[in-house]
Amino acid sequence: MKMFLIxxxxxxxxxxxxxxxxxxxxxxxxxxxxxLDxxxxxxxxxxxxxxxxxxKLIADDIKNIKLNYHTPLVVEIPDRHGTGRTPDSITKYVREAIGLRI
Known part of the structure; x- marks a missing residue:
């Protein structure tokens, strides 16, 4: 399998x-x-x-892919200016994906 960058x-x-x-x-x-298409x-x-x-421009599209597609895996990466994520971004994602609070 290949990787592709946007x-x-x-x-x-x-x-x-x-x-x-x-x-x-x-x-x-x-x-x-x-x-992406x-x-x-x-x-x-x-x-x-x-x-x-x-x-961030296509957050809904990415969320749909992450939740509903088996492949490909979509990974958001920081650019050379660093990350823009909040410290609890992974916890929030898990909570939205499966409904559990961790």
């Missing part, structure tokens, strides 16, 4: 390309959705990496 930053794409990960650089919501259609892609900034 990034808003050329530097992130370059770094991931050096690690063998192909990807695209996009900036607008519709570009992000189009890149293209990646979802490729059955060889098992992991989609998306920068957190772009993840």
């Amino acid at each position: 990034s808003d930053n050329v530097d992130t794409k370059t770094g991931m390309r050096l690690a063998g990960v192909k990807g695209v650089v996009v900036h607008e919501r519709e570009e992000v959705r189009a890149a 293209t990646a979802l259609k490729d059955k060889d892609i098992g992991i989609i990496l998306i920068t957190e900034k772009l993840g």
Whole structure:
């Protein structure tokens, strides 16, 4: 299985390309959705990496994929400026996904 990157930053794409990960650089919501749709259609892609900034643009789409698709795994990654997540983001995700408070 392959990994695919959806990034808003050329530097992130370059770094991931050096690690063998192909990807695209996009900036607008519709570009992000189009890149995500293209990646979802490729059955060889098992992991989609998306920068957190772009993840926020299509948060509902990503949430739908995480909750309803077996593959691919969607992973939001910080860009070179660091993470934008709150300290309890994983706890919140688990609570929303399965309804348990941990």
